[in-house]
Amino acid sequence: MKVDGGLRPGAHKAAPPEVDVGVIEGRIIGFVFAPTPSQSDRPISELLAEGRPLRSLEFFPPKDEPGVEALRQTAAALRRIEPDFVSVTYGAGGSTKGRTAQVSSLLRAEFGFTVMPHLTAVSHTRAEVAAVAEEHYARGIRNIMALRGDLPNGLPPATAFRDGLRFGCDVVALLKDLHPDLCLGVAGYPEKHPEAPSFEADLVNLRRKVDAGASFITTQLFFENEAYYRFVDRCRAAGIDVPIVPGIMPMLSLKQVTRITTTCGARLPDRLIRRIEAAGDQPEIVEALGIDWALTQIRDLLAAGAPGYHLYILNRARSALTLAAGLAA
Numbered sequence: 237m238k239v240d241g242g243l244r245p246g247a248h249k250a251a252p253p254e255v256d257v258g259v260i261e262g263r264i265i266g267f268v269f270a271p272t273p274s275q276s277d278r279p280i281s282e283l284l285a286e287g288r289p290l291r292s293l294e295f296f297p298p299k300d301e302p303g304v305e306a307l308r309q310t311a312a313a314l315r316r317i318e319p320d321f322v323s324v325t326y327g328a329g330g331s332t333k334g335r336t337a338q339v340s341s342l343l344r345a346e347f348g349f350t351v352m353p354h355l356t357a358v359s360h361t362r363a364e365v366a367a368v369a370e371e372h373y374a375r376g377i378r379n380i381m382a383l384r385g386d387l388p389n390g391l392p393p394a395t396a397f398r399d400g401l402r403f404g405c406d407v408v409a410l411l412k413d414l415h416p417d418l419c420l421g422v423a424g425y426p427e428k429h430p431e432a433p434s435f436e437a438d439l440v441n442l443r444r445k446v447d448a449g450a451s452f453i454t455t456q457l458f459f460e461n462e463a464y465y466r467f468v469d470r471c472r473a474a475g476i477d478v479p480i481v482p483g484i485m486p487m488l489s490l491k492q493v494t495r496i497t498t499t500c501g502a503r504l505p506d507r508l509i510r511r512i513e514a515a516g517d518q519p520e521i522v523e524a525l526g527i528d529w530a531l532t533q534i535r536d537l538l539a540a541g542a543p544g545y546h547l548y549i550l551n552r553a554r555s556a557l558t559l560a561a562g563l564a565a
């Protein structure tokens with residue numbers, strides 16, 4: 237449902253913004269649809285071709301209105317470090333379908349960011365995936381992170397995968413068929429996708445995504461750069477020649493990082509665990525350690541010629557700002 241009005245009076249002087257009102261988990265929420273910039277986004281492949289290291293940030297769509305306001309503040313703070321693009325995740329099984337689109341529009345229209353929404357196949361028909369992509373395209377978005385997605389808890393594969401959309405390469409092929417000028421990123425796994433029977437099989441499947449039309453790879457998070465360097469070497473040997481952007485997550489707490497690494501299969505180095513344990517129950521110190529670790533990783537990656545870095549910022553500005561300041565030094 238669309239109604240006239242604005243959540244932030246005076247934010248847009250040219251035309252009153254539209255507000256899309258919806259009910260999520262029993263709460264009424266509103267997202268501003270600011271006037272869409274008239275120009276389409278530049279494809280990220282073009283930015284990568286410039287040869288300078290890119291900085292990108294990943295957001296997830298908030299659940300409610302206070303979350304949207306917090307995201308706005310985060311985005312406002314992050315504007316000063318001029319990310320080359322920002323991405324917005326897609327909830328498991330399409331659970332954030334509308335919110336991913338809305339937050340993507342907000343970040344693009346209110347903050348002028350080049351936005352790459354994620355789009356996953358799980359639980360969607362081909363027509364549903366196409367409809368989401370068409371909505372982005374109509375708003376001028378030209379970059380999409382094309383994914384298979386994770387299965388929501390308890391959902392059997394027979395229900396989750398519909399209409400021949402089974403793997404990331406199927407999503408890439410569908411989107412490229414729809415709009416050949418869409419620039420598509422895909423996921424890569426320096427420490428192997430947890431379901432893959434072997435590293436070699438995973439690389440064959442990664443190559444399928446590139447052969448279907450993906451322009452670049454963003455990696456799963458990792459904490460040891462050696463994993464990334466080995467991965468890049470293996471990709472090149474397997475004939476995968478697109479840019480491979482390392483994904484870095486500044487850790488916030490041992491609990492958080494253990495939960496995430498258990499799901500995604502990334503290894504937590506003993507050295508890092510020892511440091512976190514030595515910090516004890518002091519969140520500020522653990523956060524500072526996480527930023528310091530990420531800073532060391534990024535410096536090393538850029539010195540080794542990585543095409544940039546993608547930060548999993550979990551909707552927080554502080555680590556990204558501190559890292560940008562550290563890298564400027």
Ligand SMILES: Cc1cc2nc3c(=O)[nH]c(=O)nc-3n(C[C@H](O)[C@H](O)[C@H](O)COP(=O)(O)OP(=O)(O)OC[C@H]3O[C@@H](n4cnc5c(N)ncnc54)[C@H](O)[C@@H]3O)c2cc1C
Pocket residue numbers: 324325326327328329354355356381382383384385386387402403404405422423424429430431432433437438439441442444445454455456457483
């Ligand atoms: C950068 C990044 C962003 C992400 N964003 C999101 C998000 O927004 N929302 C979300 O739900 N999840 C997200 N994920 C997680 C991702 O959805 C999961 O890791 C998911 O399990 C795999 O998605 P994929 O697109 O890599 O799948 P695929 O490339 O399809 O790979 C999945 C598994 O299938 C195998 N495989 C692939 N193709 C074939 C084939 N043709 N035949 C046989 N086997 C095959 C692969 O080896 C792998 O083991 C993200 C991950 C990364 C790294």
